[in-house]
Amino acid sequence: MKKTEELPEGDPSELGFAPERLDRISNMIDAEVSAGRLPGAVTLVARRGQVVHSHVSGKLDVERSADVRADSLFRLYSQTKPMTAAVLMTLFEEGAFLLDEPISKWIPEFAKPSVFGIKPPRDTVRGDFAQTTPALREITIYDLLTMTSGLPSLGRTPVVYGPAMKAAGITLGDTGDPTADYDDQIVAIADIPLHSQPGEVWNYGYDFDVLTLFLTRVSGKSLDALFQEKLLGPLGMHDSSFYCNEEDLSRLVTEYLWNPAEEKLAIRDRPETSEKAGHGDKRVMSGNGRNGGLVCSPNDFARFAQMLANGGELDGVRILGRKTIELMRTDHLGDRCIDSFAPNYGFGFGMFVRKSIGSSFTPGSAGTFGWAGAAGTWFFIDPKEELFGLFFTQVFGYMFPTAVQFEKMTYEALC
Template identity: 35%
Template sequence: MIPELSAAYVCLHVGFKLALPDGRWPLSAAALKSMVCLVPMACGIVLCLASVAVAAAPRAVAGSAAADSTAATDASRFSPERLRRVDDFLGKATGAQGYLGAVSLVVADGKVVQSGAYGYRDLARSSPMREDSIFRIYSMTKTVTTVAVLMLMEEGKLSLDAPVSRYLPEFSDLQLFEGGTAERPRLAKVKGTLTLHHLLTHTAGFAVAGNEEATKLLERADLHGSSDLTEFARRLSQLPLAVEPGTRFNYDGTQLEVLARVVEVASGQPFDTFLQQRILAPLEMQDTGFSVPVSKRDRIVDITVMGSDGKLALDQGPSALQPGAMLNPYPSGAGGLYSTAPDFMRLCQMLLEGGSHEGVTLLGRKTVEQMRANHLTFLDPPVTQFSDAEGFGLGGSVLLDPARKGRLGTVGQFGWSGAASTYFSIDPTERMVSILLLQHLPNGASNDLPRISTPFYNLVYQALVR
């Protein structure tokens, strides 16, 4: 394993922060070289303006591991005073009656404009949150899996409009659940062709949250008890679809597990090996993987649920009771990754920059544009599970109407979230990435904690003044 990341800041104090919270640089080597040439002049400026810098320096935030969390220059598009509202909000949200803790990271124009570690990473509230704390990012894994699929498409090893059966022959003779019961189903042959594009856009027609009796068949198959992705795909292929492919958007992880198996077949590598060698290592995502080394497990954040007594309790699922272990018997392309805010920022920066970051190119610019486009225009209504303010791209949602969404943002904004309250957003127009990581499984009960992604994004966007 690559050695554990340093938590120290590496900054050029010319009024703005250049380094990510883990010490790595969001700028390219060429950009850094050009910046180095300016250091002597910058030092003189800093000496001359020392009194101004001290007066304007952002204050430390109680409960935050990042004292300099709102650094910005006068020329910045962000107001430092307004950015402090993000700190104040997250500090309160992780107070004694709130979430255990949170990590935020906002990068605009390649510079960190806001970051912070708030609260604690353990239920006992004895270990302060760190900016390199490790989170179960669950469904944010889907974006990484999508990148893997698109890389293989660019290499000519996959075609998105190709039948899934071209790569997984067990999907050749799919059936459709037309009625009856799980014990005595009435089945018919599927008329359409299930494609990789259907899997990527969650329009495959699998029975998740569909017909109740068809869903019973899915549950009995115990897909998540599969020993590997090969077994997962085999079990799923024997089950009937709930609807014809391409006729309904139905978000679920099943489709991404099939895509993970397709990656294995097309690449000739185990899925986790492909991700490590082709995505995680090139992007230097050193704290991201399907398991966490023992030496790093003290950085894993406890995952909580709201108890019936109105107090936070440790979740009793395997991922909470065995922190750092694989979340499934197989490397789950739908939700199996652990990661940190600085690590995931590197993936997001790659997507923001059109497929390349720090001299590493994973995707072409046009492919990234396809990821961020709404792919549900062929459905009527286009989205049946979320809201008509959003569409779905490849690996995440696409904001179509900020007003209808009810939060500040930009048309074309791309992002996704994870089940345990982890969020990311990529805004190409504002050249900005926003990440918020918590570890809480909401249950929808009246006594549960309020979700804070919308106020977080609102506070980030209200700080934009230029």
């Protein structure tokens, strides 16, 4: 099996960092692991293509002896989105489509969408509270990339559409073996009215699942084959795939939940019983991150992050053009902000974009971009400072406190 080539190491002092301040990151992570709040974690910071900080702490499984390493395998969940956007943009550069084309050109079920409207109580009679009207226009590829499509979601769509939402796989929790056909679930989303007009409202939803089906149809290839051809293979990301081979299961970390009542970690998914082991009859390969999304090592993701930081190229291999990367990492929301991060964050193609440092609670730079995964993975790239950072753990829903501290400490270590 091929081994992923690690990024070269650099001298922190020569690259503008105070080494003793970078050590604060390691101390913080070790303290979280010792306190039992994290099972294990990997942190990495690079500037101008050289690693200035790399730290591993803890175990693959707190009840077992194997240590976490930089080549351990983590479920990326929604951190798969930026990679999906990069794969999509390779096809865009090849002329396969334009971003303002309607998605119904490839998935006709999404033609002529409708939008539900909530009537004022005085105008409502029983059974008539979710009236729909035709959408002003169709959903475009651009709407899906920027998550402004208006697609149904748990937080915005009325409960009357609950059965249809369930048929479309729009439910809480997804680590079990899938029983429904993934493509059928995505097509079923088209049966549910939009919560807003296309292009109007940013909402964290299932846009990248629809883009997954689009990618397989426009290319005529499976998502894993497309990822391998356009991204993973060219970048030498040998640890990344949607499912683990038998020989790689020993590197797959156990996924945990934080039990607030008992204030301790609880097992959510172990390698030997994981859906990611591919034992089930069906496999979900989701560019949105369903069922864990892509499985990836920190070493692998560092190569992807460095490619983005370099403007689309790594080690002489160009994945995307420089101006295409600029388009991806530009905020496309205007005056609007996303509701998933701190104040003053917009959205590019599958990634947050920091609009400014005004009204912010942590240091940083305008134009910084990145994203996170539901089980505790996080990355950010700062074009102005020519740096990126990775934080990888595997605790479902418990990423923000420690990940934010990690990013904050990275900036505080700059001289």
